[in-house]
Amino acid sequence: MQYNFFKRLLDFFGAIVGILIFSPFIIILYILSKIFLKGSFIFWSQRVGKNGKIFLMPKIRTMHPDTPQVATHLLINPRIYINSFGSFLRKSSLDELPQLWSILIGRMSFVGPRPALFNEDYLIKLRKIKSIDKLVPGLTGWAQINGRDDLDVKEKVSLDLVYLKNCSLFFDLKILFLTFILIFRKKNILH
Numbered sequence: 001m002q003y004n005f006f007k008r009l010l011d012f013f014g015a016i017v018g019i020l021i022f023s024p025f026i027i028i029l030y031i032l033s034k035i036f037l038k039g040s041f042i043f044w045s046q047r048v049g050k051n052g053k054i055f056l057m058p059k060i061r062t063m064h065p066d067t068p069q070v071a072t073h074l075l076i077n078p079r080i081y082i083n084s085f086g087s088f089l090r091k092s093s094l095d096e097l098p099q100l101w102s103i104l105i106g107r108m109s110f111v112g113p114r115p116a117l118f119n120e121d122y123l124i125k126l127r128k129i130k131s132i133d134k135l136v137p138g139l140t141g142w143a144q145i146n147g148r149d150d151l152d153v154k155e156k157v158s159l160d161l162v163y164l165k166n167c168s169l170f171f172d173l174k175i176l177f178l179t180f181i182l183i184f185r186k187k188n189i190l191h
Contacts, residue, residue, distance in 0.1 A: 006169060007109060015104035022097050029060060029085075029094065037083055039065035042098055047115035048124055050136045055107045057115055058098035062086030071117055072149075093183050099139050111172040112138030113160040126157040132164055140179040142171075148182075 033041045044056040046069070067081040075081060082090075089095040102108040108115065115137035116123045127133045138144075143151060143159035151159070163171070 003167060003169060007111075007172065008106065010169075010172075011103050011106075011109050014110055015100045018097075018100045019104065022100070025094065026060075026097055029089075032085065033061070037061070037085070045069075046118035047137065048118060048120075048133070049107055049115060050134065052124070052128065052133050054118055055102070055115075057102055057108070060089055060095040060098060062089050062095045069117070069119065071120060096139060103139065106136075109136045109138045111141060111163075111175045112136050113141050113156075113163065114138065114144060120153075123153045123156065126153065127160065130157060130161050130164070132157065132160045135160075135164060135167075140175060142175060145175060145178045145182055 030041050039061055041061060042058045043061040043063075044058055046054055047057040049055045062083060063081045063086055064083055068075065072078050086095075099108055103110060112135050113127065113132055116127070124133075141160065142163040143156045146159050147155065163175075
């Protein structure tokens with residue numbers, strides 16, 4: 001109980017600080033997208049949240065508006081769908097910045113299992129069997145820093161289960177620290 005309280009407190013204030021710090025970058029990216037790209041700046045992705053509840057997760061659009069709504073690795077040739085800024089935004093993880101809003105309002109946390117797409121049925125099913133669906137999804141997580149795009153569904157769920165069994169503020173801080181290192185190395189990002 002104490003862990004959840006402090007985790008939510010850190011998420012709330014961390015999201016406020018993150019929004020204040022990154023607002024100038026978001027505004028610049030917004031202006032550039034309006035000049036050079038078609039479609040909306042923010043893409044609202046249907047994701048599975050705590051207890052299997054569907055929510056809309058915002059991301060900066062990195063793909064063309066007509067891209068099928070499936071996990072990127074399931075597209076036959078993902079590169080043809082990525083817009084002119086998309087590759088840079090994905091590799092730098094700047095496309096994830098709008099998720100600070102989801103963290104602020106409590107639909108997400110900084111750390112937790114990455115929210116599955118609404119149509120990733122196998123991942124959703126395995127997470128429910130292992131009770132991982134009881135966790136608030138995260139901007140980053142144990143599976144993210146141990147493979148990200150390189151993991152298959154069973155590996156992802158196995159790592160999510162490690163997180164479920166070892167939840168603590170110390171573990172969350174470790175995951176955040178390792179996430180920053182991976183972002184700067186641009187490791188395990190396929191598209």
